[in-house]
Amino acid sequence: MASNKEPSGKEPSGRKPWVNWVLFLATVIIVFILGIFAASIVERRSEAQLYFQMVHPIPEFEPRNYIWGENFPRQYESYVRTMDTTFESRYAGSTHVQYLDRHPEMVIMWAGYAFSFDYEQARGHYYSVTDIHRTLRTTIPQPATCWTCKSTDVPRMMDQLGVGEFYNSTWEELGSEVVNHIGCQDCHDPETMNLRITRPALIEAWERRGEDIRQATHQEMRSLVCAQCHVEYYFRTGDRYLMFPFDHGFTAEAMEYYFDSLDFADWTHALSRAPMVKAQHPDYELYRTGIHAARDVSCADCHMPYRREGGIKFTNHHLRSPLADIAGSCQVCHRESEEDLRNIVYDRQDKVFELRRRAERNLATLHLEAAVAWEAGAVDEEMEEILQLIRRSQWRWDWVAAANGYGFHSPAESLRVLGTSIDMSQEARVLLSHVLARYGVNQPVEIPQFNTMAEAQEVLGLDMDEIRRRNRVFLEEVAPAWLEEAEAREEAYPHIQR
Numbered sequence: 001m002a003s004n005k006e007p008s009g010k011e012p013s014g015r016k017p018w019v020n021w022v023l024f025l026a027t028v029i030i031v032f033i034l035g036i037f038a039a040s041i042v043e044r045r046s047e048a049q050l051y052f053q054m055v056h057p058i059p060e061f062e063p064r065n066y067i068w069g070e071n072f073p074r075q076y077e078s079y080v081r082t083m084d085t086t087f088e089s090r091y092a093g094s095t096h097v098q099y100l101d102r103h104p105e106m107v108i109m110w111a112g113y114a115f116s117f118d119y120e121q122a123r124g125h126y127y128s129v130t131d132i133h134r135t136l137r138t139t140i141p142q143p144a145t146c147w148t149c150k151s152t153d154v155p156r157m158m159d160q161l162g163v164g165e166f167y168n169s170t171w172e173e174l175g176s177e178v179v180n181h182i183g184c185q186d187c188h189d190p191e192t193m194n195l196r197i198t199r200p201a202l203i204e205a206w207e208r209r210g211e212d213i214r215q216a217t218h219q220e221m222r223s224l225v226c227a228q229c230h231v232e233y234y235f236r237t238g239d240r241y242l243m244f245p246f247d248h249g250f251t252a253e254a255m256e257y258y259f260d261s262l263d264f265a266d267w268t269h270a271l272s273r274a275p276m277v278k279a280q281h282p283d284y285e286l287y288r289t290g291i292h293a294a295r296d297v298s299c300a301d302c303h304m305p306y307r308r309e310g311g312i313k314f315t316n317h318h319l320r321s322p323l324a325d326i327a328g329s330c331q332v333c334h335r336e337s338e339e340d341l342r343n344i345v346y347d348r349q350d351k352v353f354e355l356r357r358r359a360e361r362n363l364a365t366l367h368l369e370a371a372v373a374w375e376a377g378a379v380d381e382e383m384e385e386i387l388q389l390i391r392r393s394q395w396r397w398d399w400v401a402a403a404n405g406y407g408f409h410s411p412a413e414s415l416r417v418l419g420t421s422i423d424m425s426q427e428a429r430v431l432l433s434h435v436l437a438r439y440g441v442n443q444p445v446e447i448p449q450f451n452t453m454a455e456a457q458e459v460l461g462l463d464m465d466e467i468r469r470r471n472r473v474f475l476e477e478v479a480p481a482w483l484e485e486a487e488a489r490e491e492a493y494p495h496i497q498r
Contacts, residue, residue: 058190061159063152065183074309079183079317082124087324090346091353091406094320097121100453105364107456109394112270113278114140116460117467125182125319133479139470143240144169148199149229151178152185155198163200167240176485187225195221199228205244222298227284234264250285252399252417256392270460272370274387279398286403290410305329345408352400352407355418359397362425366390368447369432376439383435389428396421
């Protein structure tokens, strides 16, 4: 019987036999890859359906986190763990730390300002309302603007009162309305769960820069929702309107220029009489100068890393130091051991801490020496340049010290800024020595010595017993009454969201 093959060994199609095998294998591979893609799409759609299985719709201004948790239990259960205050690293963590105990110089540096009473490390977001009740700083009347970053009730109250009227109210007037701690409403759209900005100050700051924050990518939003609160801010003189000083940039110098152009001061120092600016917590600004921002790593990537349970991937809402979960955060990108990564962090923080302490000692001494100069008879013209150097030196120190992370968000920039702070304080001390000599003051100047927070507060003549007494009265009488009023309102009108 005659063969179908041609004498050359080719198939009737004219191809060599091995070509058909290649085509067959290539087809199998392509089909296999397409199958993987199809399975992935089906899995993601299934995952999305599971993720967005709403037990019930969430209203626009629902502040109660457990209501959101009924729809998103994994996220809620991880968020509730922010009540855990057991983690402690070398410099921070979630445990209770009274910074004035560790750095008593800050009592002197904040003379005439409520931070000299009390400055504790912020605990987890779960305690945002509780801790603002507890702090001794609120024994001095405060504007309602202070509530802005503390509660999911804030967007509702801003909508109800208007943003300007909210800011222009007092802290006490809104106390019974602001009772739910930081949570879901602050960062998520209740209908789509997309990240969103709920605090007008950030949107307004972007607009003044000629930028539209609505065009931000999802990855950018994973930092911007944090930047609603973890930033430098101030209350505008007069109406207490919340402002972010980003108009000229995000560096310490750019924001200093902004404040100088407005001739703005948070307070006049009780000892040196310098016009001072208090940095809040410029975490986002400092982060923007660091390597992680340059590599498009967001705040959430490190502080809220992804987790997977079965087929469900979700963001871990237990916001905390990455050092508490090095494997889940740092080692996603870095291949060093946990011990090596921890030591790298500590090494950078140690260097920042060393310069920070030098700056604090210089500034505390400066304020005390300036007070001696005033007592000796110094006049404004002689002290003007010295006071400006004190203002700028302390601003730069505070820009690093007030940020969380002890400089790790941008170690190089932190060291640079602290270096300029030390340089300015030294220059101020040289100029001040000439003023002191002019008035016959022996040098080195004899100034009060202190080694603890209590001793430093005694130097300032603070009546801490009275301040603590006022806080106890508030905690025992006023705060419980606020909560009772809020609960009664919710019980009487269960259809509204408090």
